[in-house]
Amino acid sequence: MKMVRTILAVLFAAAVLYGMQYTRPLYSDITSPIVSSGGMNERIEASTFAVSLDRVRVARALNIETFGKSKPYTSSGVWIVAEGEAEAKFETLSLTSGEWLDRNGIRYVLTDRVPATIEMMPGDVYQPGLPRRILLVFEVPEAAIADGTVVVARTKLMPLDDEIRIATNASDQNIESAITIRRNEEGPPWTVLP
Amino acid sequence: MTEPTRTTLRQRLYAFLIAGLGGLVASAVSFSMALYEAAHPPETPVVPAGQQIDTGRWLVTLHSAYVGTVPPTGIAPSQPQQLLMVSMNVVNRSATPNNILYRVVQPSAVPAELPMPTVYLDRDKYIAGYFNPDMPERVTMVWEWPADVPVPDKLKLTVNGQIYKLRDNLYGASGWYDGDPVATVELPVEKTPQ
Numbered sequence: 001m002k003m004v005r006t007i008l009a010v011l012f013a014a015a016v017l018y019g020m021q022y023t024r025p026l027y028s029d030i031t032s033p034i035v036s037s038g039g040m041n042e043r044i045e046a047s048t049f050a051v052s053l054d055r056v057r058v059a060r061a062l063n064i065e066t067f068g069k070s071k072p073y074t075s076s077g078v079w080i081v082a083e084g085e086a087e088a089k090f091e092t093l094s095l096t097s098g099e100w101l102d103r104n105g106i107r108y109v110l111t112d113r114v115p116a117t118i119e120m121m122p123g124d125v126y127q128p129g130l131p132r133r134i135l136l137v138f139e140v141p142e143a144a145i146a147d148g149t150v151v152v153a154r155t156k157l158m159p160l161d162d163e164i165r166i167a168t169n170a171s172d173q174n175i176e177s178a179i180t181i182r183r184n185e186e187g188p189p190w191t192v193l194p
Numbered sequence: 195m196t197e198p199t200r201t202t203l204r205q206r207l208y209a210f211l212i213a214g215l216g217g218l219v220a221s222a223v224s225f226s227m228a229l230y231e232a233a234h235p236p237e238t239p240v241v242p243a244g245q246q247i248d249t250g251r252w253l254v255t256l257h258s259a260y261v262g263t264v265p266p267t268g269i270a271p272s273q274p275q276q277l278l279m280v281s282m283n284v285v286n287r288s289a290t291p292n293n294i295l296y297r298v299v300q301p302s303a304v305p306a307e308l309p310m311p312t313v314y315l316d317r318d319k320y321i322a323g324y325f326n327p328d329m330p331e332r333v334t335m336v337w338e339w340p341a342d343v344p345v346p347d348k349l350k351l352t353v354n355g356q357i358y359k360l361r362d363n364l365y366g367a368s369g370w371y372d373g374d375p376v377a378t379v380e381l382p383v384e385k386t387p388q
Binding site: 021026027028073074075076077104105106107108109111112113139140141143144 | 289290291315317318320323324326327328329330331360361365366367368
């Protein structure tokens with residue numbers, strides 16, 4: 001009788017553990033960043049920094065003008081150019097991670113094809129109280145444009161850190177043929193030509 | 195008087211013996227299975243050039259192999275080098291950007307130890323960065339070939355698979371892990387006259 005009880009207890013424990021394995025949230029969910037979300041043209045506040053986006057444009061090609069030379073960048077998809085402003089709140093920090101999240105949860109990182117992309121957002125340092133213009137350039141397939149979200153975080157690797165998600169108004173109906181981005185010698189490092 | 199439920203020394207000795215023998219048998223079985231698998235590696239299919247290979251995370255199509263001294267950037271290095279180049283198409287099938295192609299396509303049975311390859315994006319004629327999900331790209335993978343070793347006429351490449359684990363064994367986090375080779379491709383090496 002005692003043996004039957006022991007066996008039953010072990011089986012019960014195994015069943016509970018098996019059930020928990022499939023119903024508990026994933027490790028990546030437990031340690032996922034703390035999200036603050038919002039829309040375009042509004043200041044989204046995380047606990048340590050704030051970001052706003054005021055313009056998102058989509059084009060089939062990019063022209064990058066650096067030091068008087070223009071180089072075209074083609075893509076098998078489209079280029080998304082997002083402009084906005086970022087500000088640290090209490091301490092100096094940098095924002096090294098930017099991602100485009102499509103409606104299916106697929107992520108596209110900031111492009112590293114364009115030279116000195118690092119000056120567009122990840123390499124800058126944000127001082128409290130001194131907002132800076134940011135420029136984010138993504139390369140995505142056409143199907144990923146609609147309902148896309150821009151995700152900005154201090155780093156990609158820090159669990160339970162702040163993350164800002166901005167739902168954009170990018171549309172796959174309004175794709176320009178090319179956007180020109182000019183690298184400046186002084187002032188803001190880049191200008192997106194209209 | 196001893197309590198009737200308390201196990202005697204003899205009983206405990208048996209328990210230890212059985213547990214120890216069981217452990218020994220388990221490790222012997224596991225070791226002999228590993229030995230057997232090492233002695234009978236699974237046959238990887240030989241795939242002709244130009245055929246798409248599904249590795250799990252990537253779709254890879256190997257096109258051609260050739261030897262040269264000028265990398266795809268078109269700028270010859272100051273120290274002359276012999277370069278082994280393989281032209282291929284890649285598509286990232288996962289949900290996150292990735293650039294670890296050197297573990298996917300590996301030369302096998304080469305007469306020299308090769309350093310890490312560099313991957314060039316043909317579209318830019320420059321070193322490739324991240325490959326975004328579902329954005330097909332044509333790339334050239336370049337290995338520095340030692341000058342004192344002749345390049346074989348045929349290059350055998352192993353294409354390694356990857357498996358997706360929703361929960362890994364350590365943290366229960368999801369991720370991609372190296373799997374078994376899924377294909378071997380034999381490419382004739384074009385030796386352009388220098």
